[in-house]
Amino acid sequence: MRKHVSILLSALLLAASLHSCAGSEPDPAVPASDPVPQIASETVPETEPDRAHTPDSLPALDFGGATTVIHARGDNESLSEIYSEELNGEAVNDAIFERNVSVEERLNVSLQCFAGDGWENYDNTVSAIRASIQSADGSYDIVAGWSSRIPALSLEGVFLDLNGMNYLDPGQNWWNASAIRELQVGNRLYFVTGDIAKTMLSSMCVYVFNQKVAEDNHVENLYEVVREHRWTLDYVYALTSQLYRDLNGNGEKNLTDFWGLVTSCINDADAYMQGSLVSMMTRDEEGWPVLSVDEEQLADLVSKVYRLDWENPGCYAITDAETNVRDTIAQDKALLASTRLAMVVGSLGDMESDYGVLPYPMLNEAQESYGTRVQDALSLWCIPIDAKDPDLSAAVMEALAAQSWRTVTPAYFDIALKSRYSRDPETSAMMDLIKDSVYINFESLYNRAIGQPWFVLRNLMPQKDKNFASYWASNKKLLAKNLDKAIKKLKDLD
Numbered sequence: 440m441r442k443h444v445s446i447l448l449s450a451l452l453l454a455a456s457l458h459s460c461a462g463s464e465p466d467p468a469v470p471a472s473d474p475v476p477q478i479a480s481e482t483v484p485e486t487e488p489d490r491a492h493t494p495d496s497l498p499a500l501d502f503g504g505a506t507t508v509i510h511a512r513g514d515n516e517s518l519s520e521i522y523s524e525e526l527n528g529e530a531v532n533d534a535i536f537e538r539n540v541s542v543e544e545r546l547n548v549s550l551q552c553f554a555g556d557g558w559e560n561y562d563n564t565v566s567a568i569r570a571s572i573q574s575a576d577g578s579y580d581i582v583a584g585w586s587s588r589i590p591a592l593s594l595e596g597v598f599l600d601l602n603g604m605n606y607l608d609p610g611q612n613w614w615n616a617s618a619i620r621e622l623q624v625g626n627r628l629y630f631v632t633g634d635i636a637k638t639m640l641s642s643m644c645v646y647v648f649n650q651k652v653a654e655d656n657h658v659e660n661l662y663e664v665v666r667e668h669r670w671t672l673d674y675v676y677a678l679t680s681q682l683y684r685d686l687n688g689n690g691e692k693n694l695t696d697f698w699g700l701v702t703s704c705i706n707d708a709d710a711y712m713q714g715s716l717v718s719m720m721t722r723d724e725e726g727w728p729v730l731s732v733d734e735e736q737l738a739d740l741v742s743k744v745y746r747l748d749w750e751n752p753g754c755y756a757i758t759d760a761e762t763n764v765r766d767t768i769a770q771d772k773a774l775l776a777s778t779r780l781a782m783v784v785g786s787l788g789d790m791e792s793d794y795g796v797l798p799y800p801m802l803n804e805a806q807e808s809y810g811t812r813v814q815d816a817l818s819l820w821c822i823p824i825d826a827k828d829p830d831l832s833a834a835v836m837e838a839l840a841a842q843s844w845r846t847v848t849p850a851y852f853d854i855a856l857k858s859r860y861s862r863d864p865e866t867s868a869m870m871d872l873i874k875d876s877v878y879i880n881f882e883s884l885y886n887r888a889i890g891q892p893w894f895v896l897r898n899l900m901p902q903k904d905k906n907f908a909s910y911w912a913s914n915k916k917l918l919a920k921n922l923d924k925a926i927k928k929l930k931d932l933d
Contacts, residue, residue, distance in 0.1 A: 490849065495841040496608050500834055501547045505827075507835050509550065510568065510579040514557035516781060517818055520637035521583060522552040531637070534850035538842040546834055553579065558816070561585050565592060568823075572597040575825040580832045582823060583636070587815035591888035593629040594928040598821045599829060600627045606834040607631075613844035615639065618879040622819075624929055625727050630819035630884075634848045635840035640856070641781035643873055644710035644799060644812040647765070650862070651792035652774045656682060661797060662865045665872070670809075671801045672711075672743040675700065675775070679753040682774055692755070694767055699753030700775040701764035704900035706814060707777040708744065711896055713812035713878040714799030715740050719892050720882050727926050728881050730892070730919045737895060738907040740802055744896055745905035758901040768794065779814055780873075784860055793862040798873045810878040819884070890921030 488494065511521050523536035539550050555564035565588050571578045582589070582598075592598065601607055602623075609619045614633040622630050632639055648661060658678065664670050679699025686696050694701070702708075717740065721731040748756040755773075757764065765782055767773040769790040778786075780796075787794055798809040822832045852874065857867040886893040892914075899910060 491845050493612075493841075493845060495611065495837065497606055497834060497837055497841075500545075500606075502828070502831050502834070504547055504549060505831055506549045506551055507580045507831060508553055508578065509835075510553045510555060510582045510584075512557065512561060512564070512583070512585045512818065513554040516641060516816065517583070517585070517638060518552065518554055520635075520818065530850040530854045531847065534847045535637075538839065538847055541842055542835065542838045546831075546838060548831065548835060550835070558585060558587070561588050565589070568592065569595065569597060572823045572825050577825050577827045579823055580826045580828070581820060581836060583818040583820050584630075585815070586632075586817040586819045586884055587887060589819055589821070590630065590885045593821070594888060594925055596932045597824055598629045599824055599826070600629065601631060601822065601833075602626065602628045604822075604833045605830045606837050608837060611837075611841065611844075613840040615877070615879060617877065618884075621879055621881040622884065623726060624881070624926075625725055627929070630821050631836070631840075632817060632819050632879075633840055634844040635820060635836065636818045637843075637847060637851055638817050639813055639877070640848070640852055640874065641779065641784070642814040642816040643780045643877065644707065644713070644777070644814055645780055645783065645873055646775055646777055646797040646799060647768060647783055647787065648775050648795050648797060649768050649771055649773065649792055650795055651771055656774065658774065661795065662869060665797055665809075665869065668801075668804055670797065671803055671806075672740075672747055673803070675800045676743075676747050676751055679747075679775060680751050682753040686772070694755060694764070694772075696755075696772070698755045698767065698773045700747070700751070700777075701755045701767050701773045702748065702757070702777040703764065704748060704756050704758050705897055706779075708748075708896040708900045709814070709883075709893065710777070710799050710812035711740060711744050712893060713810040713880075713883070715802035716806060716808070716810045716878060718880060718882075720880070727930075728885075728922065730915070730922050732911070732915070734907075734911060736802070737911070741896065741899060741905055741907040743802065744900060745903075748900055749903050749905075756900070779816070780856065781816075784856065788860050795862070795866045796869055796873070798869070798876055809872065809876040811873050811876040812883075813877055813879060815884075815886075885925070889925045890918045892918045892922075 509521055511517050520535070523532050523539065526533050526536055542548070543550055555561070555567065568579070568582060569592060601609070609628070609631055613635065614631050618632050619628065622628055653661065664674065682697070682699030684697040715736070717737065719730065719732050720728040723729050748754055764776050765778055765786040768776045769787055771792055783796060798811060801809060820836055822829055826832045852870070857870050861867045861870065882889070883893045895907070895910070899905065899907070904910070
């Protein structure tokens, strides 16, 4: 605005100067004695600070150079969200490095990362964390635990209740609101997650499609299908059931052939639960979870996923966790594949054909919105009861989360995912939709601690079993009993 006003003033002065130099007579319509016209000043409206400069609620703090040890899962995906050794020019790595330096300088702390086991041996890590806390040796100030295993430890009273802690502000943008709400148990909160966990983005479950294959087979614009609320399990079945070709002519169906959909019946099957917005719990008057299942909805979901996987001539469904179905997409031998966003980045970034990313399909068109599963590779952040200074731990978590929201998430999501790996603006918009549809609930995060109620599809689909009524009849009493035991343990912590 100031630049435009300056240019206007200069133009007026120049015009006046030229007019004077030319010796022109004064305009008779303007008396010579009139004052020089004044340019009205414009008030620049106040604007909200941009994301990078959005303030948090932390006061000025100085922890005197104290060391803060963060316990992390020992695989690269989890470690890389916490620790970066040096700047290397890669946007996400550098954002994490600079975030850590910023937090260290702001709070006068020294951040250290302790690497536990990877997911294969994480049960050993859970035992080690338990032993460390029970011995009160204060080894860890913060635990960024694997969401598949770490919730069970909260039943043993080894983590602090984060509600009302100094410096921790769960209502801020950088904490995931659905996780905060669903992880409350009896007005206690043992875990938080959000932008502090890059794995929340990388673990989002998605469909990926090969745009060349779509064009070659005259598939309508799938982005439009999603936007028009037609992207359902029935739609995916109708689309993919016509797309199979025996490429080598040997009469055997395998991954060397051409498919409409390639998928896994294990991890990928779990995501249809969130995709259909399934809920298996209600809350009693004191906020404790109670098993409450819409059996008709779940029976319908099981039937439709079974039809998609096993009654679909265009679907190649695998029953193990090792086969890489994404290679088929990269080789232009499949239209659709189910996967995680991290696998899209790792496996498809260099593929020759363009690809797109879509949310998981809905159960039906009557569903209010899409739902996105964050696979249990997610990290949940908590504070051990033997932490040396809980205020320090809470302040570090809040500062890391806030700075992650300001700089790390934009680097990962906007630069790495939406720009570098997305091949068109529409895919970028789909990623926004997928992120905004993240559906985190108590029963999926506490799943293993309460008898695994969330693994309905994972248990049935590999067995090629669609009899939900029989499955539920033989399991619901045990699941309710396991839930009651878990809730009793939490209540007894008083």
